[in-house]
Amino acid sequence: MKQNNNKAHKFGMVIDLDKCTGCGSCMVSCMSENNVPFKEDESNKKDSITWMSVYKLTNGKSFPDTQIVYMPRPCQHCGGKGDHGHSPCVSVCPAVATDYGYDTGIVSQIYTRCFGCRYCMGACPYHARYFNWWDPKWPEGMENYLSPDVSPRMRGVVEKCSFCYHRYQAARDIAYYEGRDDIEEHEYQTACTTACPAGAIVFGDLNNPAHQVHQIVKPDPHPDPRNKHVVGKSRNPKVFRLLERLGTNPKIYYLSEREWVRKAGDNYLDGEWDKIKNYHGATLSND
Amino acid sequence: MDSALIPEGAKRCSFPKFAIGIAIVSAVVLWGVFAMFLCWFKGLNQTNMNDYYGFALWIWADLAVIAVGGGAFFTGLLRYIFKIDELKNIINFAVIIGFICYSSALLILAIDIGQPLRGWFIFWHANVHSMLTEVAFCLSAYFAVLTIEFIPNILENRQANKVPFFHHLAHNMHGVMAVFAATGAFLSFFHQGSLGGVAGVLYGRPFAVREGLLIWPWTFFLFTWSAAAFGPCFTLLVTKITETVTGKKLVKDNVVHLLAKISGWMIVTYIIAKIIDTIYWALVTAPSLGFTLSHFYSNNGFYGYWILITEIVLCGVVPGAILIMKSTRENPRLRLIAIILGVIGVCLNRWVMVLQIMAVPVMSFDTWALYFPSWQEIATTILPVAYGIILIAVAYRYLPVFPQEQELNTIEPVAEAE
Amino acid sequence: MKVDRRSFLGLGLGAVAGVAVSPVGIKLTDDSSIWTQNWPWTPVPIDGEVTYENSVCSLCPGSCGLSIRKIDDRPVKIEGLAEHPVNDGGACLHGIAGLQYLYDPARVKTPLKKNGDKFEKISWDDAIALVAGKLVDIRKSGSPEKLACIADKEQGSVSGLFQRLLKTFGSPNFYTMPSLESYLEVTAEALHGEGMTIGFDLENSDFVLSFGAGIIEGWGSPVNCFKANASRRARHAKLYQIESRLSNTAANADKWIPIKPGTEADLALGICAVILKNNLFNGGATANFRGGFNKLAIMIQKDYAPSKTAEITGVKASDIEKIATLFAKAKMPVAVFGKGRGDGAQSLKELAAVHTLNCLVDNINKEGGAFVQPQSEYLEFPDESMDSIADAGFSKNKAGRYVNQLIEKVNESSKPVVEALFVYNANPCYSLHDSKSVKQAIGKIPFVVSFSSFLDETAKEADIILPSHTFLERLEDVPSCAGLAKSVVGLTKPVIDPVFDTKHAGDAVILIAKALEGSIAQNFEWETYDECLESVAGGIWDSLSEDGYAIISEGAPSGSVAVNVSFLADNPATIQAQGDYELTLIPIDNMRLINAGIAASPFAIKTVSDKVLKGSDIVVEINPLTAKGLKDRGYATLTTPMGTARVMINLNEGMMPGIIGMVEGLGHTFDNKYVSNKGINVNDLIGPVIESGSGLDAAFGIKVKISKA
Amino acid sequence: MSEIENKTENGSTESAGEGTTGDTKDDKGLGLGVIFFIVAFVVCFLSGTLLFPKLLYSKKEQPFNFDHALHVDEAGDCDSCHSFREDGSFTGIPKLDTCLDCHSEEALGETEDEAVFVEEYVLEEKEVPWxxxxxxxxxxxxxxxxxxxxxxxxxxxxxxxxxxxxxxxxxxxxxxxxxxxxxxxxxxxxxxxxxxxxxxxxxxxxxxxxxxxxxxxxxxxxx
Amino acid sequence: MFPFSFEWAWDMAHVVFFGGFWYAVSILGAGMTFCILKAAYDTINDSGDSHH
Structure with missing residues (x-):
């Protein structure tokens, strides 16, 4: 599988945190694209389903030196250690309700298969997975806006961002129909990407040098010499990934000019950051 | 009234007294069953779990009962494989406790999943790479072993044993019990281990993750070892409680001392391994991911270093030390303290390996997530305890659970209050 | 033969074996397995052909182009329209959630008439007849000016129809809600003359000096501003944000300059003073100054020297000098006014002072600067023919210049100032300061007609509700009137047949006019609103209907404009917050909420942080130093001269000490559990403060006391 | 199991020693048991195979009959009606509009089904609920x-x-x-x-x- | 779980895992079958009270 991978896609994203305004368009676009339900009180953020979630980070300093940044967090579509497809969540699902598409790099979630053990949620350090604690209910008449491209979920199963896989399916449909081998960059864009009014999100194939996302990220195809689990590290010093040191190998990259923001992407021991911050991205390991 | 069912020569309390006791505990069972049905019909919104706490009280209860139920497999292993014959005097009870623990664990799992009717997908569509799959398979297979081990004891009931087939079946099952026990030990090794693996493989959770051997993180072995070490403590504790409640001595001291001694040495070896594991994790694993030890034990209202010290020193080193030394081990009070501490210790370990993992923030900007269970979760967690009490009471009343009971209790001519 | 137990055994075993060998077992197992995966109560959306329709959003003045994805006849998704001149692709969360407005079960589904405390359904015919009957009575009584109308804006054909109805009826009392558009006009009128408006070329400016304008908080045309802001780094442009709170704009800016709330005007004048003192101004530009430029110059040198300004504003004198220098020396600087979204209370002093900076550095009508030009009149309504009653009524004075003055007058007067009120696309009972007294005033008006799609706070006070279509069900011209560099008119198109028994407000007005007969009816000879639009939009109709939009003006207007600084030269007093308490409560604009009349959608509410709304509690922001003993996430009671409120505390280092921030847009009382009864309406706690000389309600906040609850 | 119960009831409660008395009776019983077994097996197997599907599935008639063969002759291949849209998606069962490419308010043939189609769907402008x-x-x-x-x-x-x-x-x-x-x-x-x-x-x-x-x-x- | 289920593959992981599982299950099954058959046999041949 992995051998004939040269044609395989690796869809990913780079989010420019300096452009992000925290406006929430990506969240709502995602919800309305993916038939995400809503309930009366959504202010308990720990049981509120938002595939795309926007975190607000501060630099921890006091007035007037305090700064904030917004960090949109979809599912990171981790490639897992060594980028072999054993994402933290995929490897633990006991019933294969989630798998890693080696052809796209996308982590799926199949609601009809999931029986709600929630192990994947425990495995995900990004809180990108959501459980349907309630039966989804739409106020009378509102089912009319549900999209047939995405299955509504039932109570008791886990759901998460799918990189709008149905858009990939639709794009492939056209390509098949027109007898093309593959799809163009613009044909497959996620709902959050197209909605972002600031253009902060760039989506595309990390394996394709022609794609914008590749050009910004410049992923290093080789394992990080200092941490063999880390593959695909960005060669752009302004780009980082969330919790890169864990070796989850997320496909969401973040871009920021601000050092404190880049530092917030991972955990560092005292003084560690200063030693490595100028190295592209930032990971070190003991091996 | 039910005297025909009571083992010959055994003294038991009057049936009305027994019935009242059972009724009181049954009320607790009903409360738990009510909560269980609420969870099934209204869904898991009845709990206080959330997307941060996908695993919570129930999974802890699961891990804990399986850990303390480890007495069954370990005693069986010693009795049937290592041929430590004295243990035949406690093996029946160890099996019953194990049976209760494992059936409870399966019940809790059935409540815990979001789509209980799809629960069998874990078998049918098994992902063999998931530790949870391994847990499910070995757990249910081992539960079958426990049932098999329990059956002869049931068949030894006065009335059942009169049925020739049952009599022969019990006899024959005793004959091949070593095979079952060996299979049980094999299965137990893997499911106790894979329960440890459940946490240890979470490489997205630096608090949980451990290096290991092949596909098995160190927690895999630590869990098996700790279940073997602390399981007998629980067997002894429940025996002690039963003795106190019935007011009878049921197992001879030499048996208790032997099991306590074995448990003690197991605890000591385990705790040494656990200390090494903790030090390696604190000094190597976690720092390599950017975490200091203090990250896991500060900035929150509950999880401090106390929990680490309690688990390892107070509830590990101390009981281990008490139980390996003859003088302290044979002191009934110290021994009791030791086995209580041991049971608390293993439960605390499982708590840490479930709930603290969920509570610790991983992303640098995340915050500690604390949780308190809802009454429905508490009720369903108490349910197995109440169910266990009933099963033990019934088994004790009607089955020849303790082979030494008569010997130890014939001298006293006066019927004592039970 | 004896049938014994063995026979039954045989029977039983045979049955079991028979069933086991038959397909029943496997089939039932499999089917029940499938059954557990397809719960009948989980909706299954119907598939069909995907089509896209273009339209324009009219939820806010931004007027973004939308692309609506439909499955057969069913709209399922709203997205921003690529290559639309306003938003080019992106869309804000409110527009994207538009379908939730469309299908909101809390919509007004038929015309309603109030009976006692309750509304009852009536037919459209009856409703129109009732309204017309009432209006005929008013006209007969000889004071047609007692018909008033409050609408969201002046521009656009529907607003035009309302104005036409009032005029031909005989009333000058047409009001709009305060909005950035209205402030742009007020400012332009004060400095450049009547009929002018201002636009800011944020996309091209290389130095944006924003006096609290929430450029990424929903100010102006939000998506357009997001885009301009996002391209800033690539253009090497700078944004300096002057604001008392670390808003998102401040956080995103190159520099955040915290300032004492309400002293923005003083800082602007202080910067003017530095520019004048250091001769950083453009000499040529000052030639356009009228109305006492010298007087102004002398006044500000005296009263707004850096040290003095620093004292007033809390901004360091050195910073003031630095900002002045940077601003004046930038190639294409622009100073932007309109705190927050720009539709809250503003003082003319502040608006004028900030805009004077633009005039001083001569960026007027230059790329990257401020564009001053006449308001675009793209509609051509035929001249009205008015009868004598209409002439007489229309020539009377308006009850007040602004809507808050109308409210005040209604409340103060013992005789009815207004006999009948039309409310369209406006929710004064929610959006204006001291909403309690606004409600009281609306309650005093004998006959209130609401054209709202939702049972909002004002509609609840109405006697008749003539529900209008949502923007997804109607045709309408939507001018973008939000301070853009270019002026664009979009065309909202119906993408679905009306979901409920509603009518286009334009059609309702035409029907009312026709029912009034006589000269009024003569002015409304169109059969339908659609026909009316096509005829009055004559010049741009082709472009509207073909492209979905028409660009009225683009790029820097030519020519210079005169600047009249007489208002400032008189050194008007800076507005002070009402009350004597120690702290100041200021409203916060949050992009994820709406502070116009409508409530945010369920989706939008879902995105709101738990540091803004927790359960039904509103969370206020306060600096830990100011909070003293109050705990983060603890409860407190706020007391202002207008009332008290229980709030949750969020300790926030981004707040200037001494102020408390409360978000706008919560506390709605719609009949929609997903969006209503959450938090409180900050306008309940703030009372109007009228600026002398302009008449504007300029209450930027109010003094407040906080105590542990 | 019942065999054993049988024995315990017949035999003494002390011991199951005399379990195999009355061979002839047992043989008869067994013989009958076999017959019952066979009968029950056949009945249950057949009902499980023949009756069960009838119970499991509910039959629904299509709104009216449709002659695929005839339409293939007239209109051509499958994809003349079951076509692709331009976006590559598949239309599936044709909508009324597709039918109206050939059909009209006037029947083309003489079948009753077409009459139903025209009267109930074409004239009413209603989609056929296939x-x-x-x-x-x-x-x-x-x-x-x-x-x-x-x-x-x-x-x-x-x-x-x-x-x-x-x-x-x-x-x-x-x-x-x-x-x-x-x-x-x-x-x-x-x-x-x-x-x-x-x-x-x-x-x-x-x-x-x-x-x-x-x-x-x-x-x-x-x- | 079974070779005909969708997820089944004849790879190392599956063979080891299910090998172990089926091995254990067959031992239990065989053991129980043996006990039951032997008990039935013993019952019929009345060797029931030969011990204890």
Missing amino acids: YVYSRQPDCVFFSHAAHTQTAGMDCVTCHGHIGESTSLKPYEENRITGYSRDIWGKNIFGIKKNSWDRMKMDDCAECHKEETGHKGYCFQCHK
């Missing part, structure tokens, strides 16, 4: 383009020879799952003689495995 034999559940995504355009498969492979039929069989709906019987259940044992006999995930996977070497990832066919 039951779809091959409807997959909501969780399934299926790309017709991938299979027929790119992989060059025949319609017959999955849909069988429906194009040659002159009448529509009744639609059979599984009472438990709501699935069409064509998805799986044509043969109640699940035995598959033709590629179109079943359309379950395993059937998709089987072909994918053969043709592409891989059963496919979840998202290939799920949504």
